[in-house]
Amino acid sequence: MTAPVLELRDVVKTYALKGAFGRSAGEVRAVDGVSFAIQKGDVYGLAGESGSGKSTIARMIMGLTPPTSGDILIDGQSILGRQATLAHRQQVQMVFQNPGASLNPRRTVGQSIRVALDAHHYAGDRKARLAELLEMVQMPRHFADRYPHELSGGQKQRVAIARALAVEPRLLVLDEPTSALDVSVQARVIELLEGLIEQLGLTYLFISHDLSLMRNFAQDVGVLYLGKIVETDPVASVFADPRHDYTRLLLASVPVISAEEEALRPKIPLINGEIPTAEDLLALRTQAQTKEAQT
Amino acid sequence: MTALLSVQNLSVSFTTYGRRIEVLKSVSLDVPEGAQIALVGESGSGKSVTMKTIMGILPQPPAKIDGGAIFFDGRDLLTLPERERLKLRGTAMSMVFQDPMSSLNPVFTIYDQLGTILKYADRRLGRNRSGKERKARVLDVLAQVRMRDPERVAASFPIMLSGGMRQRVLIAMALLSEPRLLIADEPGTALDVTTQAQILKLLKDLVTEKGLALLMITHNLGVVRETSGYTYVMNKGEIVEHGPTAGIFEAPKEAYTRDLIAAVPRLTGRDQ
Structure with missing residues (x-):
């Protein structure tokens, strides 16, 4: 097994x-x-x-900060000790939440992507590569001369994706890549990804x-709560x-648009007529467990 | 029955660099007394822009109201003198803003801010309230938004509160002068899902308890379905479709609404 x-x-x-002091x-x-x-080829969700x-976690995988203990491996090899090197960057790239902030406003789309190519001493035909990257994210070639402020949110995020793909990474860390976008735009960006x-x-x-x-x-999916994965399994189950x-509280909190989805949401007990916080729920559980242990 | 708030054929345009752009094209919507309406x-x-025009906080210029009327309680807000309008804004109709961090002043305590708002609202309406009564009212409103310890919250600076608590403070702020209409602009979008669910439930409970009318302005269709009975769908400055919320979700008539609903990812997954 690989x-x-x-x-x-x-x-x-x-x-x-x-x-x-x-x-x-x-x-x-x-x-x-x-x-x-x-x-390989999977999408793992961290909720x-x-x-x-x-x-x-994203920062550690990107090599921006070392873990205190434990190990992070890419293709079976530990990345510790070689953080933030070009070799590491070539394997892992990141797409950020807000493309308005992650693109340099004074560089055109083409310049932004070329910076990524230059940083990695790209040896091939840079112009052809740029055209190829824009095509991958389904953007017309003439967009290379545009500035970020001339683009819509969805287009900016496509540029950010193209830039991340410039060095042919194996893994993309997508940090809320569509949360700043309208739903219809989000649907198209997800389709692209x-x-x-x-x-x-x-x-x-x-x-x-x-x-x-x-x-x-x-x-x-892995559900994170206070630094721990409290549950990880195939997303459907x-x-x-x-x-x-x-996890139940999270699911119960999602605003949904159909009766089928509503039926899927777990029922959460109200405390004093209010939706409880995670701490409230966990405190209740601990109480119940101690009671059980006593009887 | 006449509605509490009735927007009729409202048209607004913006002129920038000599170019005129029509932003609202004959928008009409009704918010009956005590009803929960969504504008999505x-x-x-x-x-x-619709919301800002209703509240009278649209910057003119560059904006220009080209036509239409906004009736609140039978009076046209667009022809009302500013003096009269001030008596309504923040009192009879008030807003719950989206971003709790930028709508609160970081250097004043919650009581300072809520107390000041109440003082000026009272002054506009010619009401008299002593400092003590004012304090009591602020604490009362903080308790209404289910703050566990109103005294402590009142003495806190915004930074000392969590995002959810700050959003509650903003709701309290809107409730101070016993409004009849609440306009909520994307409440809870800046918050975590669990906190957002709490805030939406609180808003819903409060408007039902007090019989307030609620105009919920949002981009989130889930929020629409959770909070409102009647929905207006807007696209490119026009109301493309309106009707009872359940009907809009089950059988949308317009192609735009259908596409919008189809674009929303489902909790049940794709296969269903």
């Missing part, structure tokens, strides 16, 4: 908290023992809310808080039968 |  494209083994990241005031475990693997550690998997032999780590989108785009309280 | 559209559809 090694997975990306594998995380018990990855931990802690940040030191600084108290007054730089004294240490304990630490935060932003990522707390996360393990998962993605096979979590703010503070769950999903961005820290799906087509590229087969065309270029790509693998995706898809980070999102949008569970409906995840259900349609990813094969496996997690959604049909969520086991963890937090 | 993608970016550029004109939903925010």
